[in-house]
Amino acid sequence: MERRVNGVPEIVPPGPARPIDEKLAEIPLFAALGRDGLETAVAAGLARRYGAGQIIVHQGDPGDRLFAVLEGLVKVVLTTAQGDVVVLDMLGPGETFGELSVLDGGPRSASVIVVETAWLFSVSRPQLLALMRDHPALADEFLRVLGALVRRLTERAADMVSLDLGGRLAKALLHLAAKHGESGGKVIDRAFTQSDLAAMVGASRPAVNRALAVLAARNIISINGRTIVLKNIAELHRRSVR
Amino acid sequence: MERRVNGVPEIVPPGPARPIDEKLAEIPLFAALGRDGLETAVAAGLARRYGAGQIIVHQGDPGDRLFAVLEGLVKVVLTTAQGDVVVLDMLGPGETFGELSVLDGGPRSASVIVVETAWLFSVSRPQLLALMRDHPALADEFLRVLGALVRRLTERAADMVSLDLGGRLAKALLHLAAKHGESGGKVIDRAFTQSDLAAMVGASRPAVNRALAVLAARNIISINGRTIVLKNIAELHRRSVR
């Protein structure tokens, strides 16, 4: 069981457990390429393994690569001028980051840090643009991904101001369980801490702990160490909209 | 002087004060079209006037048009399930909205409401896609606009959790003055109220009033009714990052 302490880098040898193109074909964005396009992409891109705690891209740095998560878990982190940390999202297999670098080639708007040992695939901006030129379906899919990104950010901006801590936490739990959970999105058992949760919902770590305790007391969730089981999804939904 | 009460619709006759193509050429997105492309766009699109309080697009509705503000002022508003209102942005001449409808054709993620009598230009998704096909520069520019949108939303999400009311207000004032202000971005005198400001920074209206009073007492801004003069821009910047 992968239970590595956060913040401690880990040496991970390269070497895929399964072929790259097989994993890549499961990612919506690249699936649009078709068989031959996938081969071209694999040849053009880079696949690497990263250990927990490693920083993939650093906020503010230049960068022109688009990344896709093949395996593992990474977090998108924004550090404010005062050093406060905001976790924008957790990304698992099939998800991508670095879209902005492709759009305008500007500096990274956030950092991306490995939470669970991750296997990432990346292509450079020129390579991606060339792929898009040859495969218009990839361009369409890319726009779709962008749309989802904008919608999520919009919703999040509103949530941050209109929901109280309990609501934001409920929403975060549902979001995490749906994306990274087991048993049909009911169990969260991944390597992120309450501090990560706190940074996701914009609250202090103790406050999150309390809010979790409240949910557990109402039998809406159950907590066992770092494992959270969602027992009453409907109630969580209700709390995430009021 | 335009000093219409918010929320009260107003009948505004059609009829541009200046030619459409002239205004459109001043908008970065459409400027990429060149002379002949502009004419095509004008022929394909619609130009209309809307009175204060009118709702241009309604959150949740389907919609496939991209809008550009030629004149006036509109606000992008998100209403939560409980009825709380969040103002995402104020858009003036040269700015666009409805990009999402072009990306994925999904429902409107927010409503757009006229604040000051506005003259808007709009094109449908198919028309815009056709224009992009014939004028690749338009597609490039559209991606640039999207990049800016994503960056702004990302920054906003972080601001909402890391800045206190004073900081968020300072940031909002700088943002508004830069976009819609006079005298080199120092004076804000538009038709939006303290309630609008409150919905922008995610606070109650009295709280905003107090925060403004504090800034005025420190001689950082001066307030005269609905007119706000930024007297110490450097100090506002300082407050918007700590």
Place this chain on the structure above:
DNA sequence: GGGCCGCTGTAATCCAGCGCACAGCTCTCG
């Protein structure tokens, strides 16, 4: 001109969540 409506300005009360501090637990590594 008079009444009405909406916006600004301000005061009083209340409470959620923060900051801080500390205890207990578990996993890791020497």
Place this chain on the structure above:
DNA sequence: CGAGAGCTGTGCGCTGGATTACAGCGGCCC
């Protein structure tokens, strides 16, 4: 196997902002 590090769980005082209420004021409309 012992030490240490990092995470979870919890108590306490404090403050910022929400809530509510109300007075003053200026346009707007009849």
